[in-house]
Amino acid sequence: MNDLWGLNYLNLSSNNFTGVFPSGIRNLQQLYVLDLHSNQLRGDILDLVSELRNVEFVDLSFNMFYGSLSMDLHNISSLANTVQHLNLSHNDLGGGFFKDEAIQLFRNLEVLDLGHNQINGQLPSFGSLPNLHVLHLGNNRLFGL
Numbered sequence: 518m519n520d521l522w523g524l525n526y527l528n529l530s531s532n533n534f535t536g537v538f539p540s541g542i543r544n545l546q547q548l549y550v551l552d553l554h555s556n557q558l559r560g561d562i563l564d565l566v567s568e569l570r571n572v573e574f575v576d577l578s579f580n581m582f583y584g585s586l587s588m589d590l591h592n593i594s595s596l597a598n599t600v601q602h603l604n605l606s607h608n609d610l611g612g613g614f615f616k617d618e619a620i621q622l623f624r625n626l627e628v629l630d631l632g633h634n635q636i637n638g639q640l641p642s643f644g645s646l647p648n649l650h651v652l653h654l655g656n657n658r659l660f661g662l
Contacts (some may be wrong), residue, residue, distance in 0.1 A: 521545060528552040530576070535559075543568040544635040554604070555579040562610060567592040569600075576604040578630070586613025586636060590619055598620035603629050606653065614641065614659065621645040634655050 525547050534556040540648065542548070542565070551572050559581035564565075566588065569575065575596070597619065603626065610631070615623075620641045630653040639657035643649060 523547050526550045529556070531555040533557065538552070540568070546570055548572055550574040552576045553580065557581060557585065557588055562586070562605065562608070563588055563592060566596055571599050572596060573599055573625075574602045575600055576602070577608065578590065578604045579607040580608055583590040583609040583611065586610060586615050586631070587613035588615070588619060590622070593619050594622055597626075599625060601625050601627045601648075606630045606632040606634070608634055610636055612636070613638040617641040624648070627651065629653070 522544055524545050527545070527548060527550065531554070532554075536558065537560040538558050539554070545580055549572060551569070551574065554576045555578070557580065561584040562582045562595065563584050565577070565582065593615075598621045600623065611634070620643065623646055625648055627647055627648050628651040629649065630651070632653045632655045636658055639661040640654075640659055
């Protein structure tokens with residue numbers, strides 16, 4: 518991925534890609550769209566999310582990513598500041614939801630789809646997300662509101 522540093526749009530969806538997503542996505546500083554849905558990619562979601570910079574549209578749905586969304590602020594702040602559409606549905610995500618202080622960073626977020634995972638715990642307040650229009654959290658293990 519080092520040769521693609523100026524890439525803006527990456528769509529590798531609906532292929533037969535398997536294995537761990539290759540490292541080096543951090544080098545794609547100009548990337549605004551990352552669409553990898555409907556593959557068989559796997560790996561800890563923390564490793565991938567912490568690499569994303571300046572991305573506005575992320576669709577990693579229908580893969581085998583695992584891990585918790587209860588991440589430290591420094592791991593998620595680069596993505597949270599720019600992302601508008603985040604779809605992590607139909608994966609193997611477990612553990613807790615985004616922490617209250619982390620969810621507040623997603624000020625530009627319009628669409629959040631985390632449905633069909635194994636995420637558990639209490640939901641944070643979404644009051645700090647003025648642009649949120651679509652929130653899909655079905656088929657998880659969440660509580661509260």
